[in-house]
Amino acid sequence: MPHYRAPVDDTLFLLNDVLGLQGRSNLNGFAEATPDVVEAVLREGGKLADEVMAPLNQAGDREGCQHHPDGRVTTPAGFKAGYASYAGGGWMGLSIPEAYGGQGLPQVINAAIQEFASGANLALSMYPGLTQGAVAALLVHGSPEQKIRYVPKMVEGTWTGTMNLTEPHCGTDLGLLRTRAVPNGDGSYALSGTKIFISAGEHDLAENIVHLVLARIEGAPAGTKGISLFLVPKVLVNEDGSLGARNGVSCGSIERKMGIHGNSTCVMNYDGATGWLVGEANRGLNAMFVMMNEARLAVGVQGLGQSEAAYQNAVAYAKDRLQGRALKGAKAPERPADPIIVHPDVRRTLMQIRAFNEAARALVLWTALQSDILHRAEDPKERQAADDLMGLMTPVVKGVLTDRGFANAVEAQQVFGGHGYVEEWGMSQFVRDARIAMIYEGANGIQAMDLIGRKLPKDGGRAMMAFLGEVQGFLKEAAGDEALSAFAAPLQAAIGDLQQATMWLMQNAIGDPDHAGAGASDFMHLLGLMALGYMWCRIAKAALANKAQGGDTARWDAKLVTGRFFMERSLPETALRLARIRAGAQTTMALAAEAF
Template sequence: MPIYKAPLEDVRFVLDEIVGLDKLSALPGYEDATPELVGQVLEEGAKLCEEVLFPLNQSGDGEGCHFENGEVRTPKGFKEAYTTYIEAGWQGLACDPAYGGQGLPKLVNIMLEEFICSANLSFGMYPGLSLGAYNALAMYGSDELKQRFLPKLVDGTWSGTMCLTEPHCGTDLGIIRTKAVPDGEGAYKITGTKIFISAGEHDLTENILHLVLARLPDAPAGTRGISLFLVPKFMPNEDGTPGARNGVACGSIEHKMGIKASSTCVMNFEDATGWLVGEPHKGMRAMFVMMNAARLAVGIQGLGLAEVSYQNAVNYARERLQGRSLSGVKAPDKPADPIIVHPDVRRNLLTARAYGEGARALGALVAYHLDVAEKHADARTCRDADEFVQLMTPIVKALFTDIGFESANIAVQVHGGHGFIWETGVEQYVRDARICQIYEGTNGIQALDLVGRKLPQDMGRLLRHFFHPVGRDIEAAMEKDELGEFVMPLAKAFAKLQQATALIAQKGLKDPEEAGAAASDYLRLFGLVALGWSWLTMVEKAQAKLDVGEGNAAFYEAKIKTARFYMTKLLPQTNSLFITIAAGAKPLMELEEAAF
């Protein structure tokens, strides 16, 4: 049976030492987000995930969702768990108190999301989609729509979805066909079909609010002609209760490789009543609020799966007896040594650990900048924080989900043949993790977004929010002898990143296929340097604690040793990535299509 314990000690280290909760509580509106309160919130969230959600993960995978007569029933225990979740107020943790939320920082909510995704990714999809709908409606909805619908999303009695994809188009939303026709009374009639709609139909809430992309009759072609509409499953009565059924129905659910307890639906809209969110033909701007938040959330899904996979791999490696240590017997009282003594097993475990802990620190830093962008009193600081988040969003989404998939496969490999068996639980993490690299824009799309949009934007202005602080930190660390073995590998990798950036900028101006050919390798290179930056910071903080004898010495020593593994065994991938980038587009593009 699989295991899971929320990594509270590491989360506290990241929040206290890497981000600094004192900086967070200094932001307007976050005065109550003290380290003590945040610690209590995360401890309670950990209990919920460990004791309520995690026990349903494997059973939910085995049972899946049920579709009968247009209705979807979630697996046994999910409805009760969801009731527990919303009654405790978790849905509104980071939502505006004006609509019933608790107003805590987004950073705290993202830390909780990691726990949820480790414990039960399928369950987490339902409240996660609702939070995305809340964010879009809170930013672009009219006052009337916000007053009418946001409290229901915040308390969790109603849920939300995002309806983008259609049978003939996925990423290319400019060719959607769903129509919206004014009804003459201030609303619109929506007609069309959407596919791959997560949480499109289920039995957890009394109503579901669909945010739907559609075209008005006078819409210009392409993405400039897309509008966003709020379409409820049930029309709300004057007293706020669900009323008559709207013209929206689930046509079927998908039978999937993973996240089987999350309903993935085909949704049919037939003259369904909806209300415009934002301005006509400006729906993509509003939908990107959901999509960008969702991309960060999917990155956290990858982190959550990396963590639970690592925990189970370590647990098995400590218990499984097989062979003897190459340096001599380690367990003379047993017929064989535990496999954790073997170098290759340790390589696997340390790879998952180093990636996961580095990603947690980097993800928390990005989440902190989300809060700064929203709450800081200085407009320039808000803009800079927002631009940092824009730059890092495709990296977090793609890198973290790659890490999640790799770590899940490592867990299976460490388990050997037992990892391939459903009962042990780890093969589920491979299946669940695979979708994270696909939805909310495939990782290849994230790479194209990075090189095609983020790099050239405003003559590279976004890059400065990463390059400048990394350069400063490397320069400062060079002055400290105890950091030498950590900062030198990072400095070399950072130089490769700078060279690769200049190379892509130069070649891409002449031939866009050069930038496209380098995109995925460049994102990986960028991400590895970003993790290295996080590890340098963690080493410095851990060493400072050891120097003054504060805290858990074993924890800080493990940090330094894991950092050493990352800098010497994983970060050098940047060398080969640079060589691959420099090879250009020709090896990819010269083979004729007919030869494939």
């Protein structure tokens, strides 16, 4: 049976020593996040992931969700109790304002808990994860009445939330959606239409489900300019807050899919369902994007979570599995063969995954910290800078971490050889579950196009210039530190590749936009590699400082070796990405469609 252990100690190191969480006490909610509080929260969250969620993962995958003739959906055995433990522990409202029943702690701590949960049991973690996203959208765009009526129940986990975008005939191009909303004359609307691929659309974990639904009000403009967002509860809520009659929304079926079997992916039918406008009419995408951006960052965390879980199991197997002898002679002469962890290619695989995971975790937490600065800082310039960095990094975190998360799950599966292909060992589930993260909340090709077409040129490239300025500032400070040279020099080379790629696109993509399209994915990964390299530089600086103070030097030596591996073996990929971008779109677009 596969196992999982939340990386609590590494997360604490990143929060305290790399990101300097305690130096942010000026931000609202951070003063309460004292070192002992943060450690207690992370250790309890890790315990929940390890002892409650992880043991349900493989069994939940095998059983899956069941759709019944009356429209009900039941989740796998144990999921209801597991969800109750998550909700009952207050984890749903970890970073939600206290006024709505939350604890008001920093979002960066919540991001860490999200990694633990998704690494332990991705399918189960999606139910509270989607609810947190829906709450975020309501807190920004909901009316005071909507916030009071729905958010506290969602924060306590009595009710859950979803987002309903996709329809059978349209995915990313939401301008084509057909779900319609007709005014009822009392401030509510009657919604009719069908939505597909709705995660957690129907289940037995909570009393009510609050659906956020994109629809078009009768007479609204065509395209995305005529889309509005509506709150449509599964069960209508009475004036006193109690549950009333069942609304006109139902689950028509659940998808039989590749992975995340424990999460109900539903076809949702709206038959004159009563809903209420969220935010302004015809500006639904603005409201929904709050939830989508939250979800995209959370999906990036899912990629990291699956990579970490697969890595942990591959390491355990590599230490135990006997096969052949080490190239330099037997390492375990008393045994019939050496454990496969002695073989360089197995080591390469494990080191590649480990080096990615540690840097990706730092990038996730660094990005989540920008969210805290954006929402909690008093200085408008500081908030603006954080908003710029979040906008730039959201497609990178989503796209790069899920692409690499899936690839790492496959590589970890390969360590098992034939056993990795057998369901008993659980590695195939990590591969299958990781695959969806590359697709939903905007397929990764869309993330790359969003980065290169919108985020990069926005405000004259202000976000990219600010990010490069921060990295260059770090390198300038580190210039006299010989111990950091093994990290700083490769990062400087990667920055050069990124700058050349950016310049090439500026010079060539205006005349032929296909150059941007053909190079978008490579650019996203180039920027992602550079960002991960920057994280490793910061990790190395903190590790060196800790090593100088004595204590567990073996831990810091291992950290530094892992970082040097990344700088030597992974970061040089930026040159490959640059070469691909410079190749342009000519051969990519040369063949006629009929030639394929």
